[in-house]
Amino acid sequence: MRARVLIRPKTGILDPQGQAVERALPALGFEGVANVHVGRLIELDVEDASQVPQMCERLLANPLIEDYEVVELEDAA
Amino acid sequence: MKFGVVRFPGSCDEVDALMACRRFADADLLWHGDRDLRGIDAVVVPGGFSYGDYLRVGAIARFSPLMESVIEFAREGGPVLGICNGFQVLCEAGLLPGALLPNDSLRFVCRQVEVAVENLDTPFTRACDAGALLSIPVKHTTGRYYAPPGTLPHEQVVLRYAPGHNPNGSMDDVAGVCNEAGNVMGLMPHPEHAVDPLTGSADGGRLFESLAMVPVA
Numbered sequence: 001m002r003a004r005v006l007i008r009p010k011t012g013i014l015d016p017q018g019q020a021v022e023r024a025l026p027a028l029g030f031e032g033v034a035n036v037h038v039g040r041l042i043e044l045d046v047e048d049a050s051q052v053p054q055m056c057e058r059l060l061a062n063p064l065i066e067d068y069e070v071v072e073l074e075d076a077a
Numbered sequence: 078m079k080f081g082v083v084r085f086p087g088s089c090d091e092v093d094a095l096m097a098c099r100r101f102a103d104a105d106l107l108w109h110g111d112r113d114l115r116g117i118d119a120v121v122v123p124g125g126f127s128y129g130d131y132l133r134v135g136a137i138a139r140f141s142p143l144m145e146s147v148i149e150f151a152r153e154g155g156p157v158l159g160i161c162n163g164f165q166v167l168c169e170a171g172l173l174p175g176a177l178l179p180n181d182s183l184r185f186v187c188r189q190v191e192v193a194v195e196n197l198d199t200p201f202t203r204a205c206d207a208g209a210l211l212s213i214p215v216k217h218t219t220g221r222y223y224a225p226p227g228t229l230p231h232e233q234v235v236l237r238y239a240p241g242h243n244p245n246g247s248m249d250d251v252a253g254v255c256n257e258a259g260n261v262m263g264l265m266p267h268p269e270h271a272v273d274p275l276t277g278s279a280d281g282g283r284l285f286e287s288l289a290m291v292p293v294a
Contacts, residue, residue, distance in 0.1 A: 013223060014246065016183050059140075062133060062169065064225060065176045 001049045002073040007061045008039040039066075043073075078289050080104035081117030083147070083163070085138050088125035090269060094160065097269040100282060101289035109141045118293045119156040120147050122163030124216075124267060134177060134219045135165030144170060156200045156291055157261045158284065161217055164253075164263030172261045173254055174233065175224030180217070181246025187216040189277065191239040192252045192266055199235055199255055201262045204287040211236075211280035213266040215244050220265040222247040222254070229254065236264055 009015045015037050022036035042060055046052060052070045061068040080098035084091045084106050091106060098104035098121060107114065109127075114120070127138030138144060144166065151157045151172050159167035167173045180186060191212055194205045205211070222245075229251070236253030243250045245265070253264030268281025 013178070014181060014221075016179060016181050016246075020183060059132070059136060062136070062176055065178060065223060 001046055002075060003044055003046050003049055003052045004071040004073055005042040005044070005052065005056060005060055006039065006069045006071065007042065007056075008067050008069075009037055010065055010067055013065060078102040078119065078291065078293050079117045080119050080121055080285075080288070081107040081114055082121045082123055083107050083109060083143060084123075085109040085125065085127035085141065087127050087129050088123055088162070090124035090160065090162075090267065093267075094121050094123040094269040097272045097282065097285050098289075100272055101285050107143055109138070109143045112142045112146050114143075114146050114150055119158070119288050119291065120150060122147070122157065122159040122166055123269070124161035124163060127162055127166060130162070130165075130219075133169075135162060135167075135169040138162075138166045139169040148172060151256075151261050154258065154260050156288055158201060158288065159261075159263035160267055160269060161215075161220070161265055164265060165219065167261060167263045173256055173263045174228050175222055175254065177219050177265070178221040178223050179219050180221055180244070185216070185218045186220070186244040187214070188244060189214050190242040190244055190252075190266060192236045192242070192264075193239055194235070195237050196232060196235045196255070199259050199262060199287075200291045201255070201284050201287050202235060203290060204283045209283075210239055211266075211268075211271075211283065212278040213268055213271045213281045215266045217245070217265055220245040220247065222251045222265070224248065224251075224254075230257075233257065235262055236266070
């Protein structure tokens with residue numbers, strides 16, 4: 001099973017990376033962009049997808065500052 | 078009193094920390110792959126880039142064999158001081174509240190800052206004077222302290238950046254915190270780089286001097 005983990009900064013925590021991207025887009029002529037946040041993407045092949053949330057809690061994310069979402073994909077890479 | 082200074086692959090301030098400890102007590106290096114703390118009385122987790130800081134600062138170092146022993150040592154009341162990357166490791170290990178995020182400027186900062194000692198009643202600050210400001214350098218990219226609302230009691234804030242000295246956007250100017258029991262402390266500034274007047278300030282020595290005063294069993 002291929003799993004995809006999406007990790008985002010928690011709402012309400014200052015995200016300077018997202019802000020920097022948000023400021024850069026209008027400079028290229030892209031208007032009407034708001035609430036930009038930058039996170040991480042981790043993809044992994046796992047035998048037991050039910051373990052992925054625990055992996056997130058213990059290592060892949062820091063639940064104090066990050067939210068995570070696990071997406072199960074079809075096949076191993 | 079004998080200090081043990083942890084050396085991870087990627088540590089870079091462990092020798093300065095060792096020399097700072099030796100001004101006030103005995104000290105030896107501890108290797109990350111060992112489990113034996115070799116009878117030391119206090120642990121210093123130094124600055125650097127432990128295990129490359131891959132994934133997230135401090136996240137992987139926290140699972141090293143030695144850290145498991147350090148966590149047990151801390152839970153039994155042993156004094157543990159984390160500096161910069163060491164602070165990040167102790168937060169990841171759950172020994173300290175909160176976490177360290179990228180600086181609000183997204184830039185590496187390297188400068189001398191002043192920090193106020195907010196809590197004199199810890200094993201790390203007893204040698205400081207009431208109301209003291211310490212002049213200590215910071216050098217980091219990921220030093221913005223954050224704790225979720227309601228998780229950091231006032232008395233656990235040990236050091237605060239003086240007004241105008243917050244280099245990274247830390248919440249409430251927090252520069253150093255301790256755990257609820259008071260035996261584990263972490264700070265972003267580098268006291269081990271401020272132990273000799275030759276380098277501009279010896280104020281950092283007060284923290285090592287305080288720890289050296291802790292009675293040993």
